Amino acid sequence: MTRPRSGERTGTDLLLVLAFFVPAAVWGGWVGMTLWNWFVPVVFATAPRLGILTAIGIALVFNGFVGRGQEQDDRGTAYVLALGFGMGLLRLGVGWVIHALLGAMS
Numbered sequence: 470m471t472r473p474r475s476g477e478r479t480g481t482d483l484l485l486v487l488a489f490f491v492p493a494a495v496w497g498g499w500v501g502m503t504l505w506n507w508f509v510p511v512v513f514a515t516a517p518r519l520g521i522l523t524a525i526g527i528a529l530v531f532n533g534f535v536g537r538g539q540e541q542d543d544r545g546t547a548y549v550l551a552l553g554f555g556m557g558l559l560r561l562g563v564g565w566v567i568h569a570l571l572g573a574m575s
Contacts, residue, residue: 498525507568
């Protein structure tokens with residue numbers, strides 16, 4: 470058995486990515502749904518509130534257009550997964566602060 474070259478993905482990496490794909494899609498959809506429901510209906514009165522399934526679908530569509538993951542990353546699968554989760558958490562945290570400030574001002 471040969472060792473993979475540096476930067477090459479292995480079968481284990483693929484399984485790890487697949488195992489985290491569904492939870493990552495749900496996480497991204499929930500973050501998007503929460504941010505949408507905090508801000509968009511407040512600004513646009515006729516805008517509907519999003520449900521989780523619609524938000525997951527929208528997140529999958531937009532993530533497909535963005536094309537993340539196309540570049541080679543030598544930092545490993547765990548790093549990429551942690552970065553994706555962390556960025557969602559950061560977006561949600563900043564959104565929560567703005568949402569709370571808007572509520573305090575009204």
